[in-house]
Amino acid sequence: xxxxxxxxxxxxxxxxxxxxxxxxxxxxxxxxxxxxxxxxxxxxxxxxxxxxxxxxxxxxxxxxxxxxxxxxxxxxxxxxxxxxxxxxxxxxxxxxxxxxxxxxxxxxxxxxxxxxxxxxxxxxxxxxxxxxxxxxxxxxxxxxxxxxxxxxxxxxxxxxxxxxxxxxxxxxxxxxxxxxxxxxxxxxxxxxxxxxxxxxxxxxxxxxxxxxxxxxxxxxxxxxxxxxxxxxxxxxxxxxxxxxxxxxxxxxxxxxxxxxxxxxxxxxxxxxxxxxxxxxxxxxxxxxxxxxxxxxxxxxxxxxxxxxxxxxxxxxxxxxxxxxxxxxxxxxxxxxxx
Amino acid sequence: xxxxxxxxxxxxxxxxxxxxxxxxxxxxxxxxxxxxxxxxxxxxxxxxxxxxxxxxxxxxxxxxxxxxxxxxxxxxxxxxxxxxxxxxxxxxxxxxxxxxxxxxxxxxxxxxxxxxxxxxxxxxxxxxxxxxxxxxxxxxxxxxxxxxxxxxxxxxxxxxxxxxxxxxxxxxxxxxxxxxxxxxxxxxxxxxxxxxxxxxxxxxxxxxxxxxxxxxxxxxxxxxxxxxxxxxxxxxxxxxxxxxxxxxxxxxxxxxxxxxxxxxxxxxxxxxxxxxxxxxxxxxxxxxxxxxxxxxxxxxxxxxxxxxxxxxxxxxxxxxxxxxxxxxxxxxxxxxxxxxxxxxxxxxxxxxxxxxxxxxxxxxxxxxxxxxxxxxxxxxxxxxxxxxxxxxxxxxxxxxxxxxxxxxxxxxxxxxxxx
Numbered sequence: 157x158x159x160x161x162x163x164x165x166x167x168x169x170x171x172x173x174x175x176x177x178x179x180x181x182x183x184x185x186x187x188x189x190x191x192x193x194x195x196x197x198x199x200x201x202x203x204x205x206x207x208x209x210x211x212x213x214x215x216x217x218x219x220x221x222x223x224x225x226x227x228x229x230x231x232x233x234x235x236x237x238x239x240x241x242x243x244x245x246x247x248x249x250x251x252x253x254x255x256x257x258x259x260x261x262x263x264x265x266x267x268x269x270x271x272x273x274x275x276x277x278x279x280x281x282x283x284x285x286x287x288x289x290x291x292x293x294x295x296x297x298x299x300x301x302x303x304x305x306x307x308x309x310x311x312x313x314x315x316x317x318x319x320x321x322x323x324x325x326x327x328x329x330x331x332x333x334x335x336x337x338x339x340x341x342x343x344x345x346x347x348x349x350x351x352x353x354x355x356x357x358x359x360x361x362x363x364x365x366x367x368x369x370x371x372x373x374x375x376x377x378x379x380x381x382x383x384x385x386x387x388x389x390x391x392x393x394x395x396x397x398x399x400x401x402x403x404x405x406x407x408x409x410x411x412x413x414x415x416x417x418x419x420x421x422x423x424x425x426x427x428x429x430x431x432x433x434x435x436x437x438x439x440x441x442x443x444x445x446x447x448x449x450x451x452x453x454x455x456x457x458x459x460x461x462x463x464x465x466x467x468x469x470x471x472x473x474x475x476x477x478x479x480x481x482x483x484x485x486x487x488x489x490x491x492x493x494x
Numbered sequence: 495x496x497x498x499x500x501x502x503x504x505x506x507x508x509x510x511x512x513x514x515x516x517x518x519x520x521x522x523x524x525x526x527x528x529x530x531x532x533x534x535x536x537x538x539x540x541x542x543x544x545x546x547x548x549x550x551x552x553x554x555x556x557x558x559x560x561x562x563x564x565x566x567x568x569x570x571x572x573x574x575x576x577x578x579x580x581x582x583x584x585x586x587x588x589x590x591x592x593x594x595x596x597x598x599x600x601x602x603x604x605x606x607x608x609x610x611x612x613x614x615x616x617x618x619x620x621x622x623x624x625x626x627x628x629x630x631x632x633x634x635x636x637x638x639x640x641x642x643x644x645x646x647x648x649x650x651x652x653x654x655x656x657x658x659x660x661x662x663x664x665x666x667x668x669x670x671x672x673x674x675x676x677x678x679x680x681x682x683x684x685x686x687x688x689x690x691x692x693x694x695x696x697x698x699x700x701x702x703x704x705x706x707x708x709x710x711x712x713x714x715x716x717x718x719x720x721x722x723x724x725x726x727x728x729x730x731x732x733x734x735x736x737x738x739x740x741x742x743x744x745x746x747x748x749x750x751x752x753x754x755x756x757x758x759x760x761x762x763x764x765x766x767x768x769x770x771x772x773x774x775x776x777x778x779x780x781x782x783x784x785x786x787x788x789x790x791x792x793x794x795x796x797x798x799x800x801x802x803x804x805x806x807x808x809x810x811x812x813x814x815x816x817x818x819x820x821x822x823x824x825x826x827x828x829x830x831x832x833x834x835x836x837x838x839x840x841x842x843x844x845x846x847x848x849x850x851x852x853x854x855x856x857x858x859x860x861x862x863x864x865x866x867x868x869x870x871x872x873x874x875x876x877x878x879x880x881x882x883x884x885x886x887x888x889x890x891x892x893x894x895x896x897x898x899x900x901x902x903x904x905x906x907x908x909x910x911x912x913x
Contacts, residue, residue: 245766248766248770252771256615256658258615286770287771355890356887383655386654484890485886485889487889488754488758489757490757492754492757492758493580493755
């Protein structure tokens, strides 16, 4: 019956008005959520590559500062896994994590041990395993005790410059993809485009919100939690550079922005989202456990669990209120499967 | 929303041409195919057990090869059942016993020095149960003096809560029949010698009797696990009755299974991830180099579900009213699009399979800089992604969206693999 009622909604509402609301929402998300965040990523990735050119020492202050600000910018778009980010595996090349088999240290150790010439050539580096590319590989190069000190220092310096240059190249390629066509493909769907209707475009954005919330709850927070008997704090995201909790916070802030824009047609749904997001961000702000080390002890573990539940509470609003409001299904995403 | 408006819409709906096909019949076909495909998996697994018995009784190059051939045959029907997994919790909760991967094979038997030892992630990664009749696991002393199916299922599988500790199922048996593939991304599969099962002085790599015991226990376990699943799909079985009791939920389950396998699992985790990592350990049938077939028959299983048709291993065709019929009644263009996309996927996976059979094995395709191999794998990936988009359109058209949301693995599964 619900579907009938929804269908009825489309039929009865003044057609032009309903379409206007949906079209305005799509344009708003593209212009004010997606494009500015990808611009920021490209700018900060340039700054990171420049800093590496100036001084590639793993502990150089400018390099570490720009690493953190560019990583923040990546996290803020990490839920937008469609369109230009998926062409040529760009997003995978920026961010390979989780890495349950230790492929990143293995790949970097092999490159460094062999002084593989591919590590000195940003163009050729595009052929290297994604485990050796992007922000999570760079974290090992700058912060891992073994990797950041192994082999020849000159080669490692070249490798840091190559990896940061590659990050900048990929970031710009994604931004270019958006500004040269994909922005309009989402904001103004057409029969011949990737989205044939406003509903299909809205579903893509709705899926992005769900993906970000799911990944944040189950992976960013869930992975280090492990099980009660077997907590896994060393599985936390980017713990070597102390970013595990920060990534959760940056992701939530960005996801809240997306959720508010998607829900713009209903003040009540926007308010529900704000309640839940504000709560989750407060829990995160009070946690004082930057790398989720507390998952190992029962008392502090409980606090991480509360954070996870507060993100789950946001997912309920997305599923129960926003989905029906937009009239779209949750669809399939990259996290389906085992 | 007033009643009269709703009534008029109902009238409109009813005035449209009567559906040529009933959901109940489509669900019956779906369950019949499951019963047949799990049945074929069971028959071919029983043949595998027979071949394993022969290998242990009379170890030779011939009996070893016969066991490998039986394993390869057993994969053909089983992989076609994978489209049932994500939509049906009864399958998904069970399948890890049978088809889990990747595995830390050092848990089971000897490995090459390059494998390394225990890792941060897995303390049991190099346990080598075949060489150790007793050992300590998660702080507890374990007696493995006799390796039985019960021991594998209840003690060793996912030991220490780690999914990489795969003690049973197809890939454990595959490792015991082929051994490690030490060729990296170069041509060649595992090359375990039959003398690993020889008796007396002919035995290589020690503990041949225990290795045979392990192999036999693991093969027997595949059969008993499949017997359970065949019963779930038989008339009155739990998997079947769950679906017939909830028609929209059943249609949603079919589409969820198709979409989740197409996108997150096959296109994502199994194909694209391994390719981007250039890591042969990320290929699914990594010991036997049979990965091209496993992917191909996964794709075929998805197509089977949509078309409502499955060719049994004895040549019998199981067929009936299908999802395709349901969609065609609502929107013929969308049905044509779905059929075309599924066919394109099978052609792309077929090209990958053909190249593998002609000599470029799947691990070679994953090698850094192999542009041709990358194109073959990505051809399959892109086709699977495209068909997922159309599956989403089918979900919307059949109006099973809210059912799909509740039953969707994407909201319930904590198992994130990558982003």
